[in-house]
Amino acid sequence: MEWNEIKKRMTTNKKPKEWWGDSNNAEVWLEIIKMHERIDGFKSDYVQQIEIICEEIKKREKDFQNIIEVGGGDGRNIGNISERFKNIECYSVDINQELSKFVNKKYSKVKTIIADIIKLPFEDNSFDLVFTFQTLQHIPPEEINLALKELMRISKKEIWLYERRDGAPFDQKSKALGGSFVYYFDQIIREYNSKNNSKFECYKTTTPINNYGSFEGIMLYKIKK
Numbered sequence: 136m137e138w139n140e141i142k143k144r145m146t147t148n149k150k151p152k153e154w155w156g157d158s159n160n161a162e163v164w165l166e167i168i169k170m171h172e173r174i175d176g177f178k179s180d181y182v183q184q185i186e187i188i189c190e191e192i193k194k195r196e197k198d199f200q201n202i203i204e205v206g207g208g209d210g211r212n213i214g215n216i217s218e219r220f221k222n223i224e225c226y227s228v229d230i231n232q233e234l235s236k237f238v239n240k241k242y243s244k245v246k247t248i249i250a251d252i253i254k255l256p257f258e259d260n261s262f263d264l265v266f267t268f269q270t271l272q273h274i275p276p277e278e279i280n281l282a283l284k285e286l287m288r289i290s291k292k293e294i295w296l297y298e299r300r301d302g303a304p305f306d307q308k309s310k311a312l313g314g315s316f317v318y319y320f321d322q323i324i325r326e327y328n329s330k331n332n333s334k335f336e337c338y339k340t341t342t343p344i345n346n347y348g349s350f351e352g353i354m355l356y357k358i359k360k
Contacts, residue, residue, distance in 0.1 A: 136166045151273040151315045152230065152251075161233035164195040168209055184268060184297075185215045190225075191295070191355070192216060192264075199223055199263040200291065203287060205252055206270030210238030210245060217244040220271050228255065228264070257289045266271065266295040269353070273315045283327050296324065296356040334359040 144163045148153055154160055171181050180197065192199065204213040207227030217225035227238050228248045235247040250256050252274065266284050274282050286294050298320040321337075328335040336357040 136162065138170075141166055143168075150275065152275070155273060156230040158231060158233040158242075161231050161237065164234065165237065166210055168211070170254060181211065185212055187213055188266070188268065188297070189219055189352060192220060196220055196223070201226065201262050201263045202264045202266070202288045203269050203289070205255070205265060206246070207238060207245075207275070208234055210234075210242050210247075212268055213236065213245055214242030217242055226312055227258065228252070253278050253285055255285050259288050260291040263290075263292045264295065265290040266297070267317075268297040269299070271298050271320065272317050275316060276318065279318070279323060279326065284326075287331070287333070287360070290360060292360060294356075294358040296320075296358070298324075298355055298356065300354045318355070321354065324358075327357060 141163055144160065151159070168181055168273055187196045199220075202213070202216060202223055203226040204216075205228045207213050209230070210227055213225050213227045218225065225242075225245045226248065227235070227245050228250050229235050229238075231250065232249055235249050238245055238247050240302070250254065252270070261285065267286070271282060286296075299317065300319075300321045325335070336359070338355040338357070
């Protein structure tokens with residue numbers, strides 16, 4: 136797929152959930168990933184984020200028997216976790232059916248589920264670790280608290296949210312795929328934790344291998360039950 140075609144498919148009036156849920160757009164996203172990996176190699180943000188997450192899990196590997204990524208997309212995060220941490224059961228949830236099929240084919244150890252973040256088909260306390268990576272930025276403002284409640288509900292031990300600390304106000308959209316929303320997550324998550332009296336920690340993410348990754352504004356928000 137040529138870059139002009141990719142840009143054309145990215146230009147849309149659809150809301151983020153509609154864009155990401157459209158199976159026809161799976162091809163666009165997969166082409167973007169290939170392009171970045173081909174051009175940037177290990178310097179690519181999409182490669183570096185895998186290292187960031189895996190390094191964090193490595194510190195606590197024995198604490199997690201199962202892990203689920205909500206908004207797993209093409210599976211590069213949870214897929215690499217499944218390959219590096221053999222004793223951890225790995226799950227991926229996404230609203231895009233074709234991306235879930237791609238994950239099934241590429242990462243055989245990952246169990247995939249097609250579902251919406253505000254209505255996850257799991258019992259309470261199902262997973263030791265629930266994490267997202269820049270997923271909440273695609274959720275409309277009126278659904279943010281619902282999404283956080285669902286993540287809390289299915290988590291047995293803790294939630295990790297990798298999100299940008301600052302961004303556009305609620306009434307604006309970024310240039311991310313599908314006109315993704317970008318919120319002041321720092322304020323939102325802190326207010327949520329204050330209201331729900333949950334244990335909360337916040338860390339600045341670092342790129343563990345080299346300094347090429349552009350994650351300066353990404354924070355890791357940990358919520359413990």
